[in-house]
Amino acid sequence: HKKYRRFETVRLTDRTWPDQEINKAPDWCSVDLRDGNQALVNPMSVAQKTRMFNLLVKLGFKEIEVGFPSASQPDFDFVRKLIEEDRIPDDVTIQVLTQAREALIKRTYEALAGVKRANVHVYNSTSIVQREQVFNMSRDEIKAIATQGARWVRDYAAQYPATAWEFQYSPESFTGTEIDYAVEVCDAVIAEWKPENGQKIVINLPATVEMSSPNVYADQIEYFCRHLKQRDKIRISLHTHNDRGCGVAAAELGVMAGADRVEGTLIGNGERTGNMDIVTMGMNLYSQGIDPELDFSNIPEIIDVVEYCTELPVAARHPWAGELVYTAFSGSHQDAIRKSVNYHTEHQQTHWNVAYLPIDPRDIGREYEAVIRINSQSGKGGVALVLERDFGIELPKWMHAPLSQQVQQAAETQGVELSAATIKTIYEQSLVNVP
Numbered sequence: 001h002k003k004y005r006r007f008e009t010v011r012l013t014d015r016t017w018p019d020q021e022i023n024k025a026p027d028w029c030s031v032d033l034r035d036g037n038q039a040l041v042n043p044m045s046v047a048q049k050t051r052m053f054n055l056l057v058k059l060g061f062k063e064i065e066v067g068f069p070s071a072s073q074p075d076f077d078f079v080r081k082l083i084e085e086d087r088i089p090d091d092v093t094i095q096v097l098t099q100a101r102e103a104l105i106k107r108t109y110e111a112l113a114g115v116k117r118a119n120v121h122v123y124n125s126t127s128i129v130q131r132e133q134v135f136n137m138s139r140d141e142i143k144a145i146a147t148q149g150a151r152w153v154r155d156y157a158a159q160y161p162a163t164a165w166e167f168q169y170s171p172e173s174f175t176g177t178e179i180d181y182a183v184e185v186c187d188a189v190i191a192e193w194k195p196e197n198g199q200k201i202v203i204n205l206p207a208t209v210e211m212s213s214p215n216v217y218a219d220q221i222e223y224f225c226r227h228l229k230q231r232d233k234i235r236i237s238l239h240t241h242n243d244r245g246c247g248v249a250a251a252e253l254g255v256m257a258g259a260d261r262v263e264g265t266l267i268g269n270g271e272r273t274g275n276m277d278i279v280t281m282g283m284n285l286y287s288q289g290i291d292p293e294l295d296f297s298n299i300p301e302i303i304d305v306v307e308y309c310t311e312l313p314v315a316a317r318h319p320w321a322g323e324l325v326y327t328a329f330s331g332s333h334q335d336a337i338r339k340s341v342n343y344h345t346e347h348q349q350t351h352w353n354v355a356y357l358p359i360d361p362r363d364i365g366r367e368y369e370a371v372i373r374i375n376s377q378s379g380k381g382g383v384a385l386v387l388e389r390d391f392g393i394e395l396p397k398w399m400h401a402p403l404s405q406q407v408q409q410a411a412e413t414q415g416v417e418l419s420a421a422t423i424k425t426i427y428e429q430s431l432v433n434v435p
């Protein structure tokens with residue numbers, strides 16, 4: 001298998017994370033307006049960015065990466081707009097990305113002039129591939145870029161004393177970096193920033209390209225947390241991408257392995273296969289009874305805004321949010337849902353425990369109408385339920401089987417889903433034929 005390079009990385013044998021579970025939401029940081037935006041066919045307009053920013057605030061995000069102002073004039077202008085129009089709530093920290101180059105760092109602070117609080121996020125690539133093939137630099141040279149960048153970030157911040165600054169460093173392509181070297185670089189950056197004097201610092205550990213399974217990423221996170229010198233004074237952040245389809249799983253295991261914070265996007269927009277999806281991880285927590293500390297009570301609104309801003313459709317089977325994820329067409333599923341929902345109501349259960357429905361769709365702003373839909377695969381339980389639900393018609397037991405046969409026949413002939421109105425018509429016609 002010469003084509004596939006196996007990357008040797010840390011594998012803990014004394015890991016602690018399998019014993020743990022997430023019992024509290026991590027700090028969330030949305031990167032929709034930066035990583036999400038930079039991956040779009042058409043970058044967001046000012047109107048789209050503003051709508052996304054307002055939604056993120058409404059959902060309860062306290063940290064929002066709003067762009068890469070030194071690399072893009074529209075991003076620069078958007079940061080200025082947020083500040084000059086006083087659109088940033090006092091409890092929200094905006095974050096901006098910059099490379100570790102002096103001119104770019106200087107420009108970043110110009111974009112942020114006058115902001116009350118902000119996080120300046122500096123990064124450089126540290127992986128073997130990038131060092132050897134992109135930069136042609138030694139480990140010491142790459143480390144020097146990081147520490148020099150950290151000094152510029154610190155020194156320019158001093159020119160704007162009225163702002164509450166936070167600093168963030170990402171060893172980009174962390175998962176392709178020798179772990180002890182990644183710790184060494186981050187220790188050196190942290191030493192420049194002096195958390196011991198109260199400086200707020202985030203170290204963000206990206207799976208820039210998802211190259212390994214989530215358990216390997218979690219081992220790397222646990223090892224990093226154990227070896228970082230001033231771990232207790234630093235927030236450790238995760239930034240996972242979804243190349244192998246496991247961006248959310250990696251973030252969840254990474255939190256179990258000791259991280260404090262997660263960066264991601266709504267519905268998983270972002271480079272290539274996207275960033276980890278905060279809606280999915282948040283809803284995973286919710287379904288386990290843990291408050292995600294983000295408001296997902298109106299997911300249809302989230303989908304509207306995401307589709308408007310990204311100009312990409314949300315898949316019908318997207319976890320928790322897709323149009324079809326709370327819908328059953330098949331007869332046996334419909335029957336089980338109907339019985340289970342009735343049981344839930346009759347017994348006034350406090351915990352949702354309904355067959356085939358992992359949560360109550362109403363919790364996220366969806367109606368029960370979409371749960372049972374009728375096509376040629378549907379059964380008698382579904383037909384009876386639609387008549388009762390939409391028209392208050394209580395179908396006598398003896399009619400269940402013959403009517404559902406007629407409905408099934410009609411659906412097979414038409415080859416499409418049948419509306420509730422069509423089912424009612426079939427029911428009324430069948431009454432005419434009753435002997």
Ligand code: KIV
Nearest residue numbers: 123170172173206208
């Ligand atoms: O994926 C990545 O590595 C990034 C960094 C800039 C944090 O987006």
Ligand code: ZN
Nearest residue numbers: 035208239271
């Ligand atoms: Zn990224």
